[in-house]
Amino acid sequence: MHAQSLRAVSVTVALPDDVALTDLLPRLQPSGTWVRHGEGIIGLGVADRAAAHGSERFAELAHWWERRLESITEDPRPEQLRDVPGCGPTAFTSVTYSSDSAADSVLVLPELVLGSVAGRTWVTVIGEQSEGDLTVEAVLDRHGLGIEDGVLAPAKDAADTAPETAPETALQEGTHPVSHYLQAVEAGVQAIAERRLEKLVLGRDVVVTADAPLSAGSVLAALTREYSDCWIYRAGEVLGATPEMLVTVRGERMAARVLAGTVDGSLPTDEASVLLMEDPKQRTEHEIAVQSLLTQLAPVVEVISAQNPPTVLRLPNVYHLSTDVTGRLVKDCTDSGRVGAEPVAPRVPPALLVAERAHPTAAICGTPTATAAEFIARLEDLDRGPFTGPVGWVDGQGNADFGVALRGGILSADRRHMRLYAGCGIVAGSEPESELAETWAKLRPMLGALRAQPVG
Numbered sequence: 001m002h003a004q005s006l007r008a009v010s011v012t013v014a015l016p017d018d019v020a021l022t023d024l025l026p027r028l029q030p031s032g033t034w035v036r037h038g039e040g041i042i043g044l045g046v047a048d049r050a051a052a053h054g055s056e057r058f059a060e061l062a063h064w065w066e067r068r069l070e071s072i073t074e075d076p077r078p079e080q081l082r083d084v085p086g087c088g089p090t091a092f093t094s095v096t097y098s099s100d101s102a103a104d105s106v107l108v109l110p111e112l113v114l115g116s117v118a119g120r121t122w123v124t125v126i127g128e129q130s131e132g133d134l135t136v137e138a139v140l141d142r143h144g145l146g147i148e149d150g151v152l153a154p155a156k157d158a159a160d161t162a163p164e165t166a167p168e169t170a171l172q173e174g175t176h177p178v179s180h181y182l183q184a185v186e187a188g189v190q191a192i193a194e195r196r197l198e199k200l201v202l203g204r205d206v207v208v209t210a211d212a213p214l215s216a217g218s219v220l221a222a223l224t225r226e227y228s229d230c231w232i233y234r235a236g237e238v239l240g241a242t243p244e245m246l247v248t249v250r251g252e253r254m255a256a257r258v259l260a261g262t263v264d265g266s267l268p269t270d271e272a273s274v275l276l277m278e279d280p281k282q283r284t285e286h287e288i289a290v291q292s293l294l295t296q297l298a299p300v301v302e303v304i305s306a307q308n309p310p311t312v313l314r315l316p317n318v319y320h321l322s323t324d325v326t327g328r329l330v331k332d333c334t335d336s337g338r339v340g341a342e343p344v345a346p347r348v349p350p351a352l353l354v355a356e357r358a359h360p361t362a363a364i365c366g367t368p369t370a371t372a373a374e375f376i377a378r379l380e381d382l383d384r385g386p387f388t389g390p391v392g393w394v395d396g397q398g399n400a401d402f403g404v405a406l407r408g409g410i411l412s413a414d415r416r417h418m419r420l421y422a423g424c425g426i427v428a429g430s431e432p433e434s435e436l437a438e439t440w441a442k443l444r445p446m447l448g449a450l451r452a453q454p455v456g
């Protein structure tokens, strides 16, 4: 199938004084978002979209993206925007945790991307090649934005419209009652005691209902205010604030941030540090997660280095043990077999295939991986959909960010429901009640952003 020809135009813009990119979120309905510390990229509208399922979902999406890029003609970019990650044609992506999921794994190419990275601010628009009037102004206008003297601002008629008032929300039980989670953890601990596996990550869901459609932009804005150290994401229907980076790719360089080992955020910092750094259970759980990533990436990464010992990451709701990993991707000329048949010059594997290698780490699945995945399917009895899968973006220049889709949820088509997910790593000696409490702590960012009453 031939993809329709599209054209991409990028221009530099300025933001109004004292306005960060993320300040625009409450007025917008983003089709994609990836922001942290006030900067990043926000996608609006959809120029094209791919969906994939099953065990080849990563390869299918990688293939689609390569073909898609071939049929986009990009106007020359202003000098300042060359080599800016996320500038030009960029797609937001979410891949399901399991190949058995009924949910879509997606790549969404927005018709408009607002970007602000390292002092460079821009707009990229994507439209039909034949559309003579693909102007940045016209596309911005469709999304309630305008540009005056090079400064981005709400469109004149949109400027007076206050953001919608937040709907009333209520918290409801998820797929199973809470007792199901306690039993699942107990069964997991039992299986670990019997040495059938070493670590297992068990999740559960809750549902938030709203009396009017929820605004994705407002929810994302609330997350950026409270969780600015996290990557605030939206791709397809999943959105949230993740502190964990599965893999970030910048050309030949890669990096990751592995998190595993958690204590509640209400503890004083020194107490939390002792509980995390000096508890062999927490350190083992963390080490297993780091090792799983290093092992899985070994075939595609050389000169990989991991921080040792781990550090303690402080977030408003929890503290985590955290390890940053960096490495250089291996150039390979044989990898083209998976994505295209033609012989190509040696190059690093497409970022989606690097993410496929890295996923699932023991931080969100367990060890050994296959055994843990079987236990998860049976004990959780839940279609995780995108939860714990890779989420982020890929551009046309070999850059990508894939977070782990944590601390988030799925927005229903009518925007009146969100299904939120949280899970915990279970190792020898884990206690069901404390794991349950940890899931509530991990649900707190989304419950807060949705103004739904946390329980427990």
Ligand SMILES: C=C(O[C@@H]1C=C(C(=O)O)C=C[C@H]1O)C(=O)O
Pocket (backbone or CB within 6 Å): 201, 203, 244, 259, 260, 261, 262, 320, 363, 364, 406, 407, 421, 422, 423, 424, 425, 426, 442
């Ligand atoms: C599964 C989740 O988080 C993962 C599990 C962690 C743990 O058990 O300590 C910590 C960070 C994440 O890797 C979640 O947030 O739902």
